[in-house]
Amino acid sequence: MNKPKIELHKIEKIKNGITILKDINLKFSSGKRHILIGPSGAGKTTLLRLLNRMDEPTFGEILYDGKNFKDIPVLDLRRRIGMVFQIPIIFDGSVKDNLTVPYRLRVIPSPIKQDELIKILELSGLQSDFLERKASELSVGEKQRLTVARALINKPDVLLLDEPTSALDHAAGIKLLESIKELNEVLGLTIIMVTHQLEYASLLGGRIIHLVNGTIVREQESEDFFLNSEII
């Protein structure tokens, strides 16, 4: 097993007096694909949001490369752990404008390299001629690819994906998953994806973490997991 990139120890999350996650102990291995599955309300998205500090656990600790999350400056952490949301959020302007947002957010803006943008765009499944296109005119599938590409500009080690296919049609969903798989294989990116669609989970493959009512009920490699069809 690869060394853990992110470790969760005894994580508990309580929101408005309701326990969303309880006693979560989990390791996400470096360079591996992980899929959080489970019925709606199981706590998948809540768990994902803890992984780049969009939310904080009520109890427990999270480690990144063995270092406590709280000892890493939050803005650095979010650049190392990118996130793609369920609904693609596109900023005003062209595809290029969207891709250069992460550069502009830095205190010392790093120079924008056109060939780097094109490489990232192509890795995310969009052609280089998309750069000058108006981002709002892309299809939903293309917009989601753009948000993946935009997250990659920060050169993260980990990419979190919260049901990235849910707003997409079936064909676009499958294409996106193929790109995500490629990103993992080519860049060695650690992938953590939330989905409730088993088809997509089996297609992406990797380690399946099955959550029900805020607890992990099963954790297995996808080949073993899908051998037993009674589990879900």
Next chain:
Amino acid sequence: MEGLNFNLIDISYLDLIISLGLIIVAAGISKWQGMYLEGDLIVGAVRTFIQLLAVGYILKYIFAFDRWYLIIFIILIMIIIASLTVTQRQKKRTIELPFIVGFAMTAGSGITVFVVTQILLQIKPWYEPHYLIPLAGMVIGNSMNGSTLAIDRIDSEIKSRKMEIEAYLALGATARQAAGASIRAAMRAAMIPTINSMMVVGIVALPGMMTGQILSGTSPLIAVKYQIIIMYMIALSVAISSYLLTNIRFNRYFTSDHRLKEESL
């Protein structure tokens, strides 16, 4: 000084009571057309009568007493009332809100009134109430409207842009960067009425203060010059107060480690 041979007609209390007839006619139209505004019109008219008359007597006393601390006290009262009014108009009233508004309006109005009365007009003594009170009043009144719009807008913008803000935060943006578009939209909302009134002033309507000055016998040219300065004062004061307000207010939606506070939305 021009306009000295103008004979100002004093308005007697009987004249004022007779002028109430205008309101009675308006109330009659309301009743006739079923607008159900008669009660509000009468209450509004009575309040106007009492409030303005009271202010008139207070100002008369203050002008005669001529003490700097009294003038500053009156201006502070104006700011406190304006701050409470802005707070009352908000859906999300927090304990700190009147203090933030008070601070922003004091800074916005204070800077502009200081620049105009002390550097530009160089009034003597520095607290000369005939200048300080009407100028501060005009600026505070307009800042109040700008502040109401700024807070209302920043609250609604952050709520409606929640997903966009989180997308920015996830890319490593600070809370300030993530809320940038909301802050700009709120500042624009606060400034636009002032800009609009600068565009049409004198064409669509004559401003109240200028009308007042002309009626009291001041040359229209002098009145206009004062009005120009007042418009510029209002623009700067609204810009300063809305900048401070929006930049302080947005913080309540974020934690110190750049997370959006779900519970405050």
